[in-house]
Amino acid sequence: MAIIxxxxxxxxxxxxxxSGLRKKVTIFxxxxxxxxxxxxxxxxLGDITGKTLVxxxxxxxxxxxxxxxxxxxxxxxxxxxxxxxxNGLLSTPAASVVIRKNNAFGGIILSASHNPxxxxxxxxxxYNIGNGGPAPENITSSIFSNTQTISSYxxxxxxxxxxxxxGTQQLGKMVVDIIDSVSDYAELMAELFDFDAISTLxxxxxxxxxxxxMHAITGPYAKEILENQLGAKPGTVINGTPLTDFGGGHPDxxxxxxxxxxxxxxxxxxxxxxxxxxGDGDRNMILGDNFFVTPSDSLAIMAANANxxxxxxxxxxxxxRSMPTSQAPDRVAEKLGIECHETPTGWKFFGNLLDAERATxxxxxxxxxxxxxxREKDGLWAVLYWLNILAVREQSIADIVxxxxxEYGRNYYTRHDYxxxxxxxxxxxxxxxxxxLPELVGLTLADRTVKYSDNFSYxxxxxxxxxxxxxxxxxxxxxxxxxxxxxxxxxEGATLRVYIExxxxxxxxxxxxxxxxxxKLINLxxxxxxxxxxxGRTEPTVIT
Ligand code: VG1
Ligand code: CO
Numbered sequence: 001m002a003i004i005x006x007x008x009x010x011x012x013x014x015x016x017x018x019s020g021l022r023k024k025v026t027i028f029x030x031x032x033x034x035x036x037x038x039x040x041x042x043x044x045l046g047d048i049t050g051k052t053l054v055x056x057x058x059x060x061x062x063x064x065x066x067x068x069x070x071x072x073x074x075x076x077x078x079x080x081x082x083x084x085x086x087n088g089l090l091s092t093p094a095a096s097v098v099i100r101k102n103n104a105f106g107g108i109i110l111s112a113s114h115n116p117x118x119x120x121x122x123x124x125x126x127y128n129i130g131n132g133g134p135a136p137e138n139i140t141s142s143i144f145s146n147t148q149t150i151s152s153y154x155x156x157x158x159x160x161x162x163x164x165x166x167g168t169q170q171l172g173k174m175v176v177d178i179i180d181s182v183s184d185y186a187e188l189m190a191e192l193f194d195f196d197a198i199s200t201l202x203x204x205x206x207x208x209x210x211x212x213x214m215h216a217i218t219g220p221y222a223k224e225i226l227e228n229q230l231g232a233k234p235g236t237v238i239n240g241t242p243l244t245d246f247g248g249g250h251p252d253x254x255x256x257x258x259x260x261x262x263x264x265x266x267x268x269x270x271x272x273x274x275x276x277x278x279g280d281g282d283r284n285m286i287l288g289d290n291f292f293v294t295p296s297d298s299l300a301i302m303a304a305n306a307n308x309x310x311x312x313x314x315x316x317x318x319x320x321r322s323m324p325t326s327q328a329p330d331r332v333a334e335k336l337g338i339e340c341h342e343t344p345t346g347w348k349f350f351g352n353l354l355d356a357e358r359a360t361x362x363x364x365x366x367x368x369x370x371x372x373x374x375r376e377k378d379g380l381w382a383v384l385y386w387l388n389i390l391a392v393r394e395q396s397i398a399d400i401v402x403x404x405x406x407e408y409g410r411n412y413y414t415r416h417d418y419x420x421x422x423x424x425x426x427x428x429x430x431x432x433x434x435x436x437l438p439e440l441v442g443l444t445l446a447d448r449t450v451k452y453s454d455n456f457s458y459x460x461x462x463x464x465x466x467x468x469x470x471x472x473x474x475x476x477x478x479x480x481x482x483x484x485x486x487x488x489x490x491x492e493g494a495t496l497r498v499y500i501e502x503x504x505x506x507x508x509x510x511x512x513x514x515x516x517x518x519x520k521l522i523n524l525x526x527x528x529x530x531x532x533x534x535x536g537r538t539e540p541t542v543i544t
Contacts, residue, residue: 003155009150011033013027014144015147016140018488018489019126020109021037021124022115023123023124023491024123025119025120032153035155037125038153039146039153048077051105052081052082052102054084054107055074056088056107056181057090058217060111060245061117067110068163069155071176072171076156081176082177084163085179086164086180089181092281092282092376094184097374100375104130109127111124113283114253114279116248117245118246122491127143128375131355133348133350133351134348134351135348137467163178164178181221188373189380192384193310193384194388194391201390202233202387208272209272210238211236211277211383215251216279218380221281238260252279253277254542258276258285261285265288265290272288272289273390275382282370284298287397288396288398295363296321296329297411298369299361300404300408301401302382303329303332304408308391317360318353319333319363320353320361321341322345322363322364323342323343323473327479327481331408335408345485346488347368351375356462359372365415369381405510410503411503411504412503414522414544415498416542417543418537421494422494426486429496432529433528437453437472440474446521449476450475450477453472454472457469498525500525502521515543
């Protein structure tokens with residue numbers, strides 16, 4: 001049993017993005033590539049001797065190999081204990097639960113989330129800190145600088161351990177605890193929600209539900225909680241067995257990629273509730289019978305109905321949303337008289353607000369919502385939240401949403417993604433647009449007056465750190481907005497995201513088709529940024 005130091009040299013492409021380092025599997029398979037990133041992470045954490053680390057991933061191709069590599073390196077670097085999900089599996093929210101429950105020093109999560117998997121797909125790795133949330137920018141920048149100077153890493157000259165056996169094993173001087181991947185998470189859900197009321201709802205013969213796990217990590221969690229514990233009909237969870245290539249699909253719960261579920265929910269005699277989660281279990285899509293709930297509306301409605309949920313019925317301290325998320329939650333915060341925060345994209349920016357109890361609920365337009373129960377977004381949690389609302393209100397999802405619009409007005413909202421455009425063209429588009437921004441203020445465009453146009457910069461109210469270049473915004477006097485960002489999770493060329501929002505309070509105008517209601521702003525976005533001219537694309541790859 002020897003600790004060995006392996007000489008290595010830097011890779012120049014290990015800068016963490018919105019949520020850790022994501023690359024093609026083939027990139028991760030290069031000799032020393034994963035090891036360099038793991039050692040650079042450990043080197044960024046100060047003294048780790050004697051500490052506890054949590055490790056797990058979404059089960060995609062390369063997951064198990066990566067877990068074995070990390071275990072040996074953790075032992076060689078001095079960790080005293082590593083807690084691992086059985087077979088190396090932990091959904092992202094479950095990893096956050098396990099870190100918090102065990103007061104671990106931190107955790108490593110292996111996932112490329114909603115990106116496709118398999119030998120030709122993507123892989124990813126990220127570090128979470130002791131509060132259970134994604135490492136903040138000071139740590140991710142330090143990891144990146146360490147990757148640029150690394151010259152060796154530490155590991156053990158040892159055989160792989162058996163990840164299937166729940167219980168304790170020894171690896172060098174380090175203890176490895178293999179735990180059930182689901183039970184800690186399921187226990188926490190039972191504390192937050194009214195499981196009795198949800199069970200009664202699910203037992204009602206007129207209530208049907210379909211949950212699409214998209215062949216990814218949420219399957220075992222959803223089957224245990226929805227079917228075994230809450231008594232949902234067997235078969236409620238579809239595509240519930242995790243596969244290393246996610247069945248060849250794109251595990252992104254939206255109207256385009258969750259097609260099987262969408263077909264079920266937009267048919268005659270559709271179930272009352274449809275839901276899906278992503279590759280690593282932190283996203284959610286909520287559908288009613290022939291009805292789609294926009295994620296931004298979902299956050300607003302969850303906040304407005306917090307009184308239905310045991311864990312939140314005593315009130316919310318605040319709501320936080322990412323900048324491109326629609327302003328629908330702001331109206332609820334205003335009515336509740338609570339704080340409302342606008343952060344850059346990515347869950348890492350919510351951690352400080354949650355820790356300081358300045359936000360209870362958080363959300364992003366990208367099908368993510370969560371609360372102070374952990375420090376990650378949480379797909380199944382959101383589904384249970386909606387189930388709990390339905391159990392209390394005994395109305396259809398469409399009725400609940402439409403009633404919300406009647407009360408607060410409707411924020412029409414859409415996101416247009418242009419995937420895999422050449423990186424230099426994407427950069428040119430953003431640079432030219434940014435140069436134009438100062439001239440736009442005061443102009444009348446698409447029948448609206450431009451109030452501000454800038455590159456969003458965030459001042460964290462808790463630690464006063466500043467994050468610049470978080471997206472180009474054009475805001476109008478009437479509250480409408482157009483936002484442009486480049487994705488920080490894609491692995492092929494660049495992905496341009498255009499977010500468009502307009503507020504409508506006229507009760508007769510609440511039932512329009514979203515794309516039609518926003519058509520003038522959509523055209524304006526194309527004209528201002530020259531999307532068609534520069535990219536040659538006449539329509540987005542994905543519309544959500
Ligand atoms: C996307 C989403 C962002 C989300 C991130 C990670 O980032 O827009 O809201 O936090 O993915 O989600 P980007 O930089 O590609 O826009 V997940 O489910 O990958 O952990
Ligand atoms: Co995810």
